[in-house]
Amino acid sequence: MIPIEHVIKVNHLSKTFGETQAVKNLSFTVEKGEIFGIIGPNGAGKTTTLEILEGIQKASGGEVEVLGLHPVKQLRELNNRIGVQFQATSIQKKMKVKEAMDLFASFYKGKTQKNELIEMLGLQEKLDVRFEDLSGGWKQRVTLALATLHQPELLFLDEPSMGLDPHARRELWAMIRTLRDKGSTIVVTTHYMEEAEKLCDRVAMIYSGELKALNTPNELLDDVSTHYVRFESEEVSYDSLLSLGDVIKVEKEEHEFKVFSENLQQTAYQIFKYCDEEGMELRNFKFERGSLDDLFVQYLKKEKTG
Numbered sequence: 001m002i003p004i005e006h007v008i009k010v011n012h013l014s015k016t017f018g019e020t021q022a023v024k025n026l027s028f029t030v031e032k033g034e035i036f037g038i039i040g041p042n043g044a045g046k047t048t049t050l051e052i053l054e055g056i057q058k059a060s061g062g063e064v065e066v067l068g069l070h071p072v073k074q075l076r077e078l079n080n081r082i083g084v085q086f087q088a089t090s091i092q093k094k095m096k097v098k099e100a101m102d103l104f105a106s107f108y109k110g111k112t113q114k115n116e117l118i119e120m121l122g123l124q125e126k127l128d129v130r131f132e133d134l135s136g137g138w139k140q141r142v143t144l145a146l147a148t149l150h151q152p153e154l155l156f157l158d159e160p161s162m163g164l165d166p167h168a169r170r171e172l173w174a175m176i177r178t179l180r181d182k183g184s185t186i187v188v189t190t191h192y193m194e195e196a197e198k199l200c201d202r203v204a205m206i207y208s209g210e211l212k213a214l215n216t217p218n219e220l221l222d223d224v225s226t227h228y229v230r231f232e233s234e235e236v237s238y239d240s241l242l243s244l245g246d247v248i249k250v251e252k253e254e255h256e257f258k259v260f261s262e263n264l265q266q267t268a269y270q271i272f273k274y275c276d277e278e279g280m281e282l283r284n285f286k287f288e289r290g291s292l293d294d295l296f297v298q299y300l301k302k303e304k305t306g
Protein backbone atom coordinates (compact mmCIF):
# COMPACT_ATOMS: atom_id res chain seq x y z
CA MET A 1 0.00 0.00 0.00
CA ILE A 2 1.29 3.50 -0.84
CA PRO A 3 1.66 5.50 2.40
CA ILE A 4 -0.54 8.61 2.63
CA GLU A 5 1.48 11.81 2.34
CA HIS A 6 0.14 14.70 4.35
CA VAL A 7 0.87 18.06 2.76
CA ILE A 8 -0.92 19.98 5.53
CA LYS A 9 -1.09 19.12 9.24
CA VAL A 10 -3.25 21.28 11.50
CA ASN A 11 -3.24 20.45 15.20
CA HIS A 12 -5.43 22.20 17.80
CA LEU A 13 -5.25 25.46 15.85
CA SER A 14 -6.81 28.58 17.36
CA LYS A 15 -6.94 32.23 16.37
CA THR A 16 -8.38 35.16 18.27
CA PHE A 17 -8.91 38.75 17.17
CA GLY A 18 -9.46 40.67 20.40
CA GLU A 19 -12.65 39.22 21.86
CA THR A 20 -13.50 37.23 18.73
CA GLN A 21 -12.40 33.62 18.60
CA ALA A 22 -12.28 33.08 14.83
CA VAL A 23 -10.80 29.54 14.96
CA LYS A 24 -11.20 27.13 17.87
CA ASN A 25 -9.14 23.99 18.43
CA LEU A 26 -9.18 22.98 14.75
CA SER A 27 -7.38 19.76 13.73
CA PHE A 28 -7.23 18.15 10.27
CA THR A 29 -4.77 16.92 7.65
CA VAL A 30 -4.77 17.33 3.87
CA GLU A 31 -3.46 14.48 1.72
CA LYS A 32 -1.26 14.91 -1.32
CA GLY A 33 -3.28 15.06 -4.54
CA GLU A 34 -6.70 15.75 -3.09
CA ILE A 35 -9.14 18.62 -3.55
CA PHE A 36 -9.91 19.53 0.05
CA GLY A 37 -12.89 21.75 0.77
CA ILE A 38 -13.39 24.00 3.78
CA ILE A 39 -17.06 24.87 3.98
CA GLY A 40 -19.13 26.98 6.32
CA PRO A 41 -21.35 30.07 6.45
CA ASN A 42 -20.09 33.68 6.46
CA GLY A 43 -17.85 34.34 9.44
CA ALA A 44 -17.21 30.61 10.11
CA GLY A 45 -13.44 31.06 10.07
CA LYS A 46 -12.62 29.75 6.56
CA THR A 47 -10.53 32.69 5.35
CA THR A 48 -8.70 32.98 8.68
CA THR A 49 -7.77 29.28 8.52
CA LEU A 50 -6.60 29.63 4.92
CA GLU A 51 -4.53 32.72 5.71
CA ILE A 52 -2.81 30.93 8.60
CA LEU A 53 -1.91 28.06 6.24
CA GLU A 54 -0.58 30.61 3.70
CA GLY A 55 1.58 32.30 6.38
CA ILE A 56 -0.35 35.60 6.08
CA GLN A 57 -1.78 35.37 9.61
CA LYS A 58 -0.11 34.08 12.78
CA ALA A 59 -1.89 31.38 14.81
CA SER A 60 -2.77 32.20 18.41
CA GLY A 61 -2.35 28.57 19.49
CA GLY A 62 -1.75 25.05 18.15
CA GLU A 63 0.56 23.85 15.36
CA VAL A 64 0.43 24.11 11.58
CA GLU A 65 2.76 22.44 9.08
CA VAL A 66 2.47 23.07 5.33
CA LEU A 67 4.65 21.00 2.96
CA GLY A 68 6.78 20.21 6.02
CA LEU A 69 7.35 23.94 6.66
CA HIS A 70 6.33 26.42 9.32
CA PRO A 71 4.17 28.91 7.35
CA VAL A 72 5.35 32.05 9.17
CA LYS A 73 8.98 31.15 9.97
CA GLN A 74 9.67 29.65 6.53
CA LEU A 75 7.41 31.91 4.47
CA ARG A 76 9.87 32.60 1.64
CA GLU A 77 10.45 28.89 1.00
CA LEU A 78 6.72 28.24 1.30
CA ASN A 79 5.85 30.98 -1.21
CA ASN A 80 7.95 29.25 -3.88
CA ARG A 81 5.95 26.07 -3.45
CA ILE A 82 2.38 27.27 -2.91
CA GLY A 83 -0.03 29.17 -5.14
CA VAL A 84 -2.60 31.63 -3.79
CA GLN A 85 -5.40 32.92 -5.97
CA PHE A 86 -5.67 36.69 -5.53
CA GLN A 87 -9.04 38.38 -5.45
CA ALA A 88 -9.88 39.86 -8.86
CA THR A 89 -9.93 43.30 -7.20
CA SER A 90 -6.19 43.12 -6.48
CA ILE A 91 -5.25 43.12 -10.21
CA GLN A 92 -4.79 46.53 -11.86
CA LYS A 93 -7.90 47.24 -13.90
CA LYS A 94 -6.17 48.65 -16.98
CA MET A 95 -3.59 45.89 -17.21
CA LYS A 96 -3.95 43.54 -20.16
CA VAL A 97 -4.06 39.78 -19.50
CA LYS A 98 -0.73 39.33 -21.31
CA GLU A 99 0.92 42.03 -19.18
CA ALA A 100 -0.37 40.53 -15.93
CA MET A 101 0.91 37.07 -16.97
CA ASP A 102 4.36 38.50 -17.84
CA LEU A 103 4.55 40.54 -14.63
CA PHE A 104 3.65 37.61 -12.40
CA ALA A 105 5.98 35.26 -14.34
CA SER A 106 8.86 37.71 -13.67
CA PHE A 107 8.43 37.08 -9.90
CA TYR A 108 9.71 33.52 -10.32
CA LYS A 109 13.34 32.64 -10.96
CA GLY A 110 12.81 29.32 -12.76
CA LYS A 111 10.80 28.44 -15.86
CA THR A 112 7.05 29.00 -15.55
CA GLN A 113 4.20 27.08 -17.19
CA LYS A 114 2.79 30.29 -18.72
CA ASN A 115 2.31 28.93 -22.23
CA GLU A 116 0.79 25.65 -21.04
CA LEU A 117 -1.68 27.63 -18.88
CA ILE A 118 -2.65 29.95 -21.74
CA GLU A 119 -3.44 26.85 -23.79
CA MET A 120 -5.14 24.91 -21.00
CA LEU A 121 -7.35 27.78 -19.79
CA GLY A 122 -8.09 29.01 -23.33
CA LEU A 123 -6.60 32.46 -22.58
CA GLN A 124 -5.10 33.04 -26.07
CA GLU A 125 -8.11 35.04 -27.31
CA LYS A 126 -8.09 37.28 -24.19
CA LEU A 127 -4.37 38.15 -24.00
CA ASP A 128 -4.89 41.71 -25.31
CA VAL A 129 -8.02 42.39 -23.27
CA ARG A 130 -7.81 44.66 -20.23
CA PHE A 131 -8.61 42.99 -16.93
CA GLU A 132 -11.57 45.35 -16.27
CA ASP A 133 -13.18 44.31 -19.56
CA LEU A 134 -13.26 40.59 -18.73
CA SER A 135 -16.43 38.82 -17.49
CA GLY A 136 -16.40 37.29 -13.98
CA GLY A 137 -15.65 33.82 -15.35
CA TRP A 138 -12.65 35.05 -17.40
CA LYS A 139 -11.32 37.06 -14.45
CA GLN A 140 -11.34 33.87 -12.39
CA ARG A 141 -9.47 32.00 -15.15
CA VAL A 142 -6.81 34.69 -15.24
CA THR A 143 -6.34 34.81 -11.44
CA LEU A 144 -6.17 31.00 -11.46
CA ALA A 145 -3.45 31.15 -14.12
CA LEU A 146 -1.52 33.80 -12.15
CA ALA A 147 -1.64 31.61 -9.02
CA THR A 148 -0.31 28.54 -10.82
CA LEU A 149 2.42 29.99 -13.08
CA HIS A 150 5.18 28.39 -11.00
CA GLN A 151 3.44 24.98 -10.93
CA PRO A 152 2.80 25.05 -7.18
CA GLU A 153 2.60 21.79 -5.25
CA LEU A 154 -0.26 23.23 -3.24
CA LEU A 155 -2.90 25.67 -4.43
CA PHE A 156 -5.18 27.74 -2.16
CA LEU A 157 -8.46 29.03 -3.58
CA ASP A 158 -10.70 31.27 -1.44
CA GLU A 159 -14.29 31.24 -2.73
CA PRO A 160 -13.16 30.79 -6.37
CA SER A 161 -16.63 30.67 -7.88
CA MET A 162 -18.15 33.55 -5.93
CA GLY A 163 -20.54 35.42 -8.22
CA LEU A 164 -20.13 33.09 -11.21
CA ASP A 165 -23.14 31.78 -13.10
CA PRO A 166 -23.71 27.98 -13.00
CA HIS A 167 -22.08 27.43 -16.42
CA ALA A 168 -18.92 29.42 -15.59
CA ARG A 169 -18.79 27.65 -12.23
CA ARG A 170 -18.81 24.23 -13.90
CA GLU A 171 -16.07 25.31 -16.30
CA LEU A 172 -13.99 26.50 -13.36
CA TRP A 173 -14.43 23.15 -11.58
CA ALA A 174 -13.16 21.35 -14.68
CA MET A 175 -10.05 23.58 -14.68
CA ILE A 176 -9.43 23.02 -10.99
CA ARG A 177 -9.66 19.26 -11.58
CA THR A 178 -7.17 19.52 -14.45
CA LEU A 179 -4.71 21.37 -12.19
CA ARG A 180 -5.10 18.60 -9.61
CA ASP A 181 -4.55 15.93 -12.28
CA LYS A 182 -1.34 17.75 -13.25
CA GLY A 183 -0.04 17.22 -9.70
CA SER A 184 -1.25 20.04 -7.43
CA THR A 185 -3.02 19.48 -4.13
CA ILE A 186 -5.89 21.96 -3.82
CA VAL A 187 -7.49 23.56 -0.76
CA VAL A 188 -10.66 25.46 -1.55
CA THR A 189 -13.05 27.41 0.67
CA THR A 190 -16.64 27.76 -0.39
CA HIS A 191 -20.07 28.40 0.95
CA TYR A 192 -21.69 26.80 -2.09
CA MET A 193 -22.59 23.34 -0.86
CA GLU A 194 -23.01 22.11 -4.43
CA GLU A 195 -19.41 23.08 -5.15
CA ALA A 196 -18.23 21.09 -2.14
CA GLU A 197 -20.31 18.11 -3.23
CA LYS A 198 -19.28 18.08 -6.90
CA LEU A 199 -15.67 19.26 -6.68
CA CYS A 200 -14.09 18.14 -3.41
CA ASP A 201 -12.64 14.76 -2.48
CA ARG A 202 -13.03 15.55 1.22
CA VAL A 203 -14.79 18.31 3.04
CA ALA A 204 -14.23 19.95 6.44
CA MET A 205 -17.38 21.64 7.65
CA ILE A 206 -16.69 24.49 10.07
CA TYR A 207 -19.06 26.68 11.98
CA SER A 208 -18.14 29.34 14.59
CA GLY A 209 -14.49 28.40 14.08
CA GLU A 210 -15.04 24.76 15.08
CA LEU A 211 -14.81 21.61 13.00
CA LYS A 212 -18.26 20.03 12.82
CA ALA A 213 -17.64 17.24 10.31
CA LEU A 214 -14.83 15.94 8.09
CA ASN A 215 -15.37 13.30 5.43
CA THR A 216 -15.90 12.61 1.74
CA PRO A 217 -19.08 14.31 0.46
CA ASN A 218 -20.58 10.86 -0.15
CA GLU A 219 -20.00 9.69 3.39
CA LEU A 220 -21.26 12.97 4.82
CA LEU A 221 -24.41 12.42 2.79
CA ASP A 222 -24.84 8.93 4.18
CA ASP A 223 -26.13 10.64 7.29
CA VAL A 224 -29.62 9.10 7.34
CA SER A 225 -31.58 12.17 8.31
CA THR A 226 -30.64 13.94 5.10
CA HIS A 227 -32.56 11.33 3.10
CA TYR A 228 -36.24 11.62 2.40
CA VAL A 229 -39.18 10.37 0.36
CA ARG A 230 -40.98 12.69 -1.98
CA PHE A 231 -44.50 12.34 -3.40
CA GLU A 232 -47.51 14.30 -4.49
CA SER A 233 -50.99 14.06 -3.05
CA GLU A 234 -54.05 16.31 -2.75
CA GLU A 235 -55.48 14.31 0.13
CA VAL A 236 -52.73 13.47 2.60
CA SER A 237 -52.43 15.82 5.59
CA TYR A 238 -49.21 17.30 6.93
CA ASP A 239 -50.03 16.40 10.55
CA SER A 240 -50.77 12.76 9.86
CA LEU A 241 -47.37 12.37 8.15
CA LEU A 242 -45.62 14.06 11.05
CA SER A 243 -47.27 11.66 13.52
CA LEU A 244 -45.82 8.55 11.80
CA GLY A 245 -43.03 6.82 13.74
CA ASP A 246 -39.36 7.73 12.86
CA VAL A 247 -40.39 10.87 10.94
CA ILE A 248 -38.04 13.81 11.68
CA LYS A 249 -39.48 16.52 9.50
CA VAL A 250 -42.14 17.07 6.83
CA GLU A 251 -41.95 19.77 4.16
CA LYS A 252 -45.02 20.66 2.10
CA GLU A 253 -45.18 22.84 -0.97
CA GLU A 254 -48.48 22.95 -2.89
CA HIS A 255 -49.27 19.23 -3.26
CA GLU A 256 -45.70 18.02 -2.93
CA PHE A 257 -44.46 16.46 0.31
CA LYS A 258 -40.93 15.68 1.48
CA VAL A 259 -40.77 13.36 4.46
CA PHE A 260 -37.43 13.03 6.28
CA SER A 261 -37.10 9.99 8.50
CA GLU A 262 -34.63 8.03 10.60
CA ASN A 263 -35.94 4.82 8.99
CA LEU A 264 -36.96 5.65 5.46
CA GLN A 265 -37.98 2.09 4.50
CA GLN A 266 -40.33 1.82 7.48
CA THR A 267 -41.73 5.31 6.89
CA ALA A 268 -42.41 4.53 3.23
CA TYR A 269 -44.31 1.42 4.30
CA GLN A 270 -46.28 3.46 6.88
CA ILE A 271 -47.21 6.09 4.28
CA PHE A 272 -48.50 3.47 1.82
CA LYS A 273 -50.38 1.63 4.59
CA TYR A 274 -52.00 4.87 5.82
CA CYS A 275 -53.03 5.90 2.29
CA ASP A 276 -54.36 2.46 1.52
CA GLU A 277 -56.49 2.40 4.69
CA GLU A 278 -57.81 5.92 4.05
CA GLY A 279 -58.30 5.31 0.30
CA MET A 280 -55.97 8.20 -0.61
CA GLU A 281 -54.01 8.49 -3.80
CA LEU A 282 -50.22 9.09 -4.05
CA ARG A 283 -48.31 10.12 -7.18
CA ASN A 284 -44.61 10.20 -8.16
CA PHE A 285 -43.36 8.52 -5.01
CA LYS A 286 -39.54 8.60 -4.90
CA PHE A 287 -36.68 7.92 -2.50
CA GLU A 288 -34.35 10.94 -2.58
CA ARG A 289 -30.91 11.65 -1.25
CA GLY A 290 -30.38 14.93 0.62
CA SER A 291 -27.70 17.40 -0.38
CA LEU A 292 -24.87 18.87 1.68
CA ASP A 293 -27.15 21.90 1.96
CA ASP A 294 -29.70 19.80 3.88
CA LEU A 295 -26.95 18.39 6.07
CA PHE A 296 -25.61 21.84 6.76
CA VAL A 297 -29.03 23.20 7.75
CA GLN A 298 -29.36 20.22 10.07
CA TYR A 299 -26.02 21.03 11.78
CA LEU A 300 -26.99 24.66 12.19
CA LYS A 301 -30.31 23.67 13.76
CA LYS A 302 -28.57 21.29 16.15
CA GLU A 303 -26.22 24.13 17.05
CA LYS A 304 -29.08 26.51 17.83
CA THR A 305 -31.15 24.04 19.86
CA GLY A 306 -28.02 22.81 21.69
Ligand SMILES: Nc1ncnc2c1ncn2[C@@H]1O[C@H](COP(=O)(O)OP(=O)(O)OP(=O)(O)O)[C@@H](O)[C@H]1O
Binds near residue numbers: 021022041042
Ligand atom coordinates in the same frame (compact mmCIF):
# COMPACT_ATOMS: atom_id res chain seq x y z
N1 LIG B 1 -8.62 41.01 11.00
C1 LIG B 1 -9.67 40.73 11.77
N2 LIG B 1 -9.95 41.45 12.87
C2 LIG B 1 -11.00 41.17 13.66
N3 LIG B 1 -11.87 40.15 13.43
C3 LIG B 1 -11.65 39.39 12.34
C4 LIG B 1 -10.55 39.64 11.45
N4 LIG B 1 -10.59 38.71 10.46
C5 LIG B 1 -11.67 37.94 10.71
N5 LIG B 1 -12.30 38.33 11.84
C6 LIG B 1 -13.50 37.71 12.45
O1 LIG B 1 -13.25 36.33 12.59
C7 LIG B 1 -14.40 35.55 12.27
C8 LIG B 1 -14.07 34.59 11.11
O2 LIG B 1 -13.88 35.34 9.91
P1 LIG B 1 -13.44 34.70 8.51
O3 LIG B 1 -13.25 35.82 7.55
O4 LIG B 1 -12.31 33.77 8.74
O5 LIG B 1 -14.73 33.85 8.16
P2 LIG B 1 -15.14 33.22 6.76
O6 LIG B 1 -15.68 31.85 7.09
O7 LIG B 1 -14.04 33.29 5.79
O8 LIG B 1 -16.33 34.16 6.34
P3 LIG B 1 -16.70 34.80 4.89
O9 LIG B 1 -17.30 33.69 4.09
O10 LIG B 1 -17.70 35.85 5.27
O11 LIG B 1 -15.42 35.37 4.31
C9 LIG B 1 -15.49 36.54 11.94
O12 LIG B 1 -16.25 36.75 13.11
C10 LIG B 1 -14.73 37.80 11.55
O13 LIG B 1 -15.48 38.95 11.82
